[in-house]
Amino acid sequence: MIKSLKRKHTPLDTEILHKYQVDKKDIITGIKCEGCNQFLMKKHMQHWYCTGCKHKESQLLIPNLKDYYFLFGEQITNSQLREFLQIESIYTSSRILAKLNLKVTGTGKKTVHHLSLNLFKSEIGGN
Numbered sequence: 001m002i003k004s005l006k007r008k009h010t011p012l013d014t015e016i017l018h019k020y021q022v023d024k025k026d027i028i029t030g031i032k033c034e035g036c037n038q039f040l041m042k043k044h045m046q047h048w049y050c051t052g053c054k055h056k057e058s059q060l061l062i063p064n065l066k067d068y069y070f071l072f073g074e075q076i077t078n079s080q081l082r083e084f085l086q087i088e089s090i091y092t093s094s095r096i097l098a099k100l101n102l103k104v105t106g107t108g109k110k111t112v113h114h115l116s117l118n119l120f121k122s123e124i125g126g127n
């Protein structure tokens with residue numbers, strides 16, 4: 001698994017990792033399964049399912065982005081989101097970003113989405 005991560009192009013900002021002497025390969029990416037706590041959730045049709053325990057989710061799992069927020073800061077692009085959540089489809093990631101309704105700056109490929117702490121507060125509080 002580490003090998004495959006190393007092979008991949010990784011555009012994430014590594015400055016903060018260097019600062020705290022965290023190796024990027026130690027950061028777990030992907031979407032965490034509520035059933036088995038492994039990061040094996042994959043998108044399938046309208047649902048997310050776990051390739052480990054077959055747990056199924058219908059809604060998006062926002063808490064993962066909290067890790068991103070604290071590691072890399074509030075700015076995230078579509079390609080960074082895809083890398084961090086291990087999503088292959090640009091359409092899926094675009095839909096996630098649209099659903100999060102984040103503040104956006106820039107256009108096209110340079111579009112930056114701004115995460116905010118409020119996002120995670122509402123998630124923690126439940127609905």
Ligand SMILES: [Zn+2]
Nearest residue numbers: 033036050053
């Ligand atoms: Zn699972």
